Amino acid sequence: MQIKNNTFVITGAAQGLGEAISLQLASHGAKLALLDVNAERLDQTLDACKQAGAEGFAFTCDVANETSVRRCFASIEEHLGAIAGLVNNAGILRDGMLVKVKDGEIVDRMSLEQWQQVIDINLTGVFLCGREAASSMIRNGKGGVIVNISSISRAGHTGQSNYSAAKAGVAALSTTWAQELARYNIRSAAIAPGVFETEMVASLKPEAHERIARAIPLQRTGTVVELAQAVEFIIENDYYSGRILELDGGLRL
DSSP: OOOTTOEEEEESTTSHHHHHHHHHHHTTTOEEEEEESOHHHHHHHHHHHHHTTOEEEEEEOOTTOHHHHHHHHHHHHHHHOSEEEEEEOOOOOOOBOSEEEETTEEEEEOOHHHHHHHHIIIIIHHHHHHHHHHHHHHHHTSOEEEEEEOOGGGGOOTTBHHHHHHHHHHHHHHHHHHHHHGGGTEEEEEEEEOSBOOHHHHTSOHHHHHHHHHHSTTSSOBOHHHHHHHHHHHHHOTTOOSOEEEESTTOOO
16 A cells, blocks of 8 residues: 555554654655644644645544544544554553562552553554544445554563553454455554653663663664554555564564
């Protein structure tokens, strides 16, 4: 699929990986629908995309809320026409041990709220946006592509019961949708990033950052541009579907 003049929806577009993906597609002349709950940061991303030559609109949207998502996607079609692609990037972290023990005593447990917040945004949000995008693509009869951002943590990572479960679910949705939607010329795939230079990683203490980098065979964290390039590859390669692209510098948790 060509990027130029096609409409792409990017969730979590206000910062980090979502911002980088938006700018990468903008540089190739995409029409962009940028989604996030942070309206101020989202407008900044949109301005940068327009300066790169893209047409686009910003939509304040809670991806975990069905009504919000349905209204948002209806508005996207109204403003930008047929949806060609969706990048499901929105996500949050609420890390914590399932059960935390100190001196033989249970001192803390992962709360249901910690669990539910991550599942709602990182997994249910992917489902809701994927469903609306696929429906739009089927109605328009032009096919399309869905790229979901999973994680290296989908295989399990200490302190991330909620995040790992959600990202494993995202990977499973990606392969399931590839099977279900191929008859409509809709591809679905996922990227499983390792550690990337987001604002959160950049804010780590130097010794913590160095310790993480040493654990990666390539001896460095990934750049957000490299992640955006992977999204571009999946969009443009019409034979890539139903697979998880591991982008982690060789890191294994």
